[in-house]
Amino acid sequence: MEVHNPSATSVSDVTVSDHLPPSFHYAAGSGLIGLGSAAAQPIEPETSGGDLIFHIGEIPHGETAHLLYRVRIGANAREGPQENLAIASGVFPSGERTTTAPARAAVTVSAGVFSTRQVLVGRVFVDTNGNGQFDSSDRPAPGVRLYLSNGQSVVTDSAGMYNFPSLADGAQVVSLDPVTVPPGYALTDGGRLAGKSWTRLLRTPVGGGALLRQNFALVSTRKTQPGNDLAKSDPQPPPSATPLPDASSLKEPAAKSDAPPMAAGTYEVATTETVAPVKPGEVVIVSPAPNSVVMTPGLQLQVRVALNWTAKLEVNGEEISQQNIGVRSLDHKNQVSTFTFVGISLRPGPNRVRVTPISPDGVRGQAQNISYLGRGPARxxxxxxxxxxxxxxxxxxxxxxxxxxxxxxxxxxxxxxxxxxxxxxxxxxxxxxxxxxxxxxxxxxxxxxxxxxxxxxxxxxxxxxxxxxxxxxxxxxxxxxxxxxxxxxxxxxxxxxxTEQRSTIMVGFAEMSFGKGIPEVGLRGETGNYRNRVSFFYNGRLPGNNMLTLAYDTQRPINRTAGRDRLFQLDPLDRVYPLFGDSSTRFEAAQSNSKLYARVDHKRSYAMFGDFEADMEAPLLGYARKLTGVKAHLENSRGDFVTVTGARPDTSFARDVFPAGSLGIMQLSNGEILPGSENVVLEVRDRRNPEVIVSRE
Incomplete structure (x- = not known):
């Protein structure tokens, strides 16, 4: 939540009351409150049934308080959109209490454990003791990629963990990408024939959606001891392979010096440098160079005069206090005095700086006039x-x-x-x-x-x-x-x-099911005693320096030109939040709203069938939609290109113009907008110069 104070005075005793939906519970210890750019601090609310009351305190004028906390969804939460309602209130210096309008946020609760969707989690690790289980003596394998048969992939995190947070029902095939396995390591077979393959087949439980687990254990193929440093034994690993961490490669931190820090004061040390002498009555600007841009928040100016002389500094006509001298250096060997002024504020743009030497008797010498540039706001x-x-x-x-x-x-x-x-x-x-x-x-x-x-x-x-x-x-x-x-x-x-220039990889499976107890029949409410499925993903080289990416899945719906088959991903309200304790990164290499995805790349040119963005951009005309169809892109080395697309969308591009000065609901001419497929762009244009875009969201 954000609570903003737009008034000209501070507001005290600010409280935020949030009414949660049924079976939504506050997660204790998760509350954080931050004011402006300050670091967030813990905050705990008062709880009363489904109401949370946060006591924020005072919000200065023009500042914004940021409130963040978590809630857990209980087993009795209702399916569908659930809305929480928050209201903030505070007291003005006059004693008047003000209350904001209610703010609402909706969360759609799905079927949860009764869903047929699946979650796949696992770990890739080096099995040092050969027991096939990950334990304290084993090491994680970060940066290893795994593929599914639909082209989705994931790269393991620093702990070797990965997850696919939302998969459809049915069998799943996950394969380790051999290219990303660190050199000198191979997949252990576990003493089974099926273990000799890089691929693992995971069957869906009869009950439908479930949490599937699949670990991959690696073993060293070298004859050296497992504790040897991997980087030393193979100085040129493939660019996509990540060297595994090894305890022997860790270095002890450098020992800290026992010498105490020097306190403020005057010290006498013997100089070893030789500097040019400065004549009495003259001053030398040591640093920074004149007319340079000052990159630090405050100017640090070092000047040098004759021994026992002092320096007077003026910036833009204002004298700088002697308290701004951070370092005074009296060099008896070279008969010079060096002064370092610190923390000098500069205004944006040119700044006039004047340095005047002052004799021990207070007589002014020959002044130096220079200019420094202060940094202004971004333009x-x-x-x-x-x-x-x-x-x-x-x-x-x-x-x-x-x-x-x-x-x-x-x-x-x-x-x-x-x-x-x-x-x-x-x-x-x-x-x-x-x-x-x-x-x-x-x-x-x-x-x-x-x-x-x-x-x-x-x-x-x-x-x-x-x-x-x-x-x-x-x-x-x-x-x-x-x-x-x-x-x-x-x-x-x-x-x-x-396109990634890599060696060939293919992941896939084919299955047939017979009988009256086929799990997929009951899960989808279908009829029949026979089901079959073919799913595969292929990526590899073709003759002539070409790359082919191909994916096919008979279980995907056929792309149609009407209805919700236009959807290119789940509705954003139905999205999945992966909370499985790892930071792996997922990719999609063959996204298609059809059974088939195919793409052939040759240098900068390509031809494909699948999902793509319409490349239509112009100052006053644009078409922003994802489409499923054919796209051919021909481009030379100079960047000249021709793009041809073919698809059958059932909605067309529409632009609605509303004049300024009106307040109320604006009705779109085409209201059939599908989340996850169509894009809505809000533009504010200059009424006298329509080609000028004031803002764009």
Whole structure:
């Protein structure tokens, strides 16, 4: 929740009352409250039945309080949309109590354990003791990829764990990708013939949906001791393979110095450097260089005068106090005095700095006039990527830099910038894998993240007028459109994600069922005594430097041009939140609303059948819809391209224009909008210059 105080005065005794739906229970210890940019602090509410009362306290004018907490859904929760209602109240300095309008949030409760959907969890690890179980002596295998027969894949986290949070009923096949297994290791067979394969077949229990588990144990194929460092024995591992952690490779932290820190005061030390002498009455600016841009929050200026002389500093006509001198250095060997002024505030743009030497008798010497540039707020953004192309599959990445400039063309003052990408994953510098911001379009077709723009945006702090993020390739090829924004200023860029050049992999199965007790018949309310299914995923090279991606599943519904078969993922209200204790990353390599997905890539050109985005963008006309059909894209090395698409959508592009100045509900001309397929764009345009977009959401 966010509680904003837009008034001109502070509001005290602020409380938030939240009425939860039946069988929704507050999770003790989960409450956090943050005011403005301050760090969040724990907060616990008063509970009374289904009501929670949070005592926030005082909110200054213009500030926003951020309240975050968790609730658990009980077994008696009702299915369907469940709504909680929150109201905030506070007291003005006049003693008047004010109350906000109610705020509502809805959560759709599904069938839960009675659902036929399945969850697959597991771990990939090095079985050092050969017992086939993961225990304290074993080591996790991070960065290993696993595939399903529908093209979905997952990369294990630092603990070797993975999960597929929402799978359909029926048999499931999961396969370890041999390319990503660290060199010198192989999959153990467990003494079984079926264990010699990289693939495992998991059967659905008769009762339908369930939690499926599948671990993969690796063993060393080398004749050396298992404790040897892997990186030393194989100096050139494949780029997609991740070296396993080893206790022997860990180094002890450097010993801390026992010398106590120097306290403030005056010290006499022997100088070893030789500096040019300074004539009495003159002053030398040591650092920074004149007319340079000051990158630190405060100017640190070092000046040098003759021994026993002092320096007077003025910035923009105002004298700087001698208390701003952080370091005084009296060099008797070279007969100079050096003063370091610290914490000097500068205004944005040019700043006039005047340094005057003062003799021991108070006589002014020859002053030096210089100029320094202070950093102003951002007026322009620029996106620069180290690579223009990266490969798909999650094994390739590039660093993306967002540079902010002020009105003088210098690096802008540090602030925050939001970065989002239409494909791939954005990761902050030094961020853990669990914090990767994953676009919904790159996740499994079941969807496990909210389908909102906020979920795709990564907020990064500008340092020195620059923010750095890492863009990792998505599961399928495409064009990653980058967008950076701070305030009303934005910039756009793009990185092409090409097909992963990898060795061939194929995952699939075929099955037939006979009899009256076929589980799928009862689960889906069907009739008959015979069922069959074929499902496979293929990715590999073709002659002529071509790559083929092929997926087929007889259980998928046939793509039609009417009804809810237009849906390209689960309704966002039915999305799955993976809470299985790991931070693995999932990819979708063959997304199709049909039984078939096929794609052939040749350099920058490709032809495909499956789900795709319509490439129709123009200043006053655009078509933003996912479609299932045929798409051919021909592009040369200069970037010239021709794209031809063919599909049969049952809804068309529509643009509704509403004049400003009206207040009320605006009726769309085409109200049949399907979540997860169609996109709704809200644009505000200048009424005198319609080609100018004021805002776009």
């Amino acid at each position: 322009r953004l620029e996106i620069v990527s180290e690579k223009s192309e990266i490969q798909s599959g999650g094994s390739d990445s590039t660093m993306v830099r967002v540079k902010a400039f002020d009105q003088w063309g210098n690096p802008a003052a540090d602030g925050q910038v939001g970065i989002e990408s239409s494909l791939g994953q954005l990761q902050r510098s030094g961020e853990k894998p669990s914090e990767i911001s994953v676009p919904p379009s790159n996740l499994a077709a079941q969807g496990d993240a909210p389908n909102t723009a906020a979920s795709r945006q990564t907020v990064v702090q500008l340092v020195g007028g620059e923010a750095v993020v890492r863009l990792t390739g998505s599961g399928a090829p495409g064009e990653a459109k980058l967008r950076a924004q701070t305030g009303e200023i934005e910039a756009q860029g793009q990185v092409r994600i090409t």
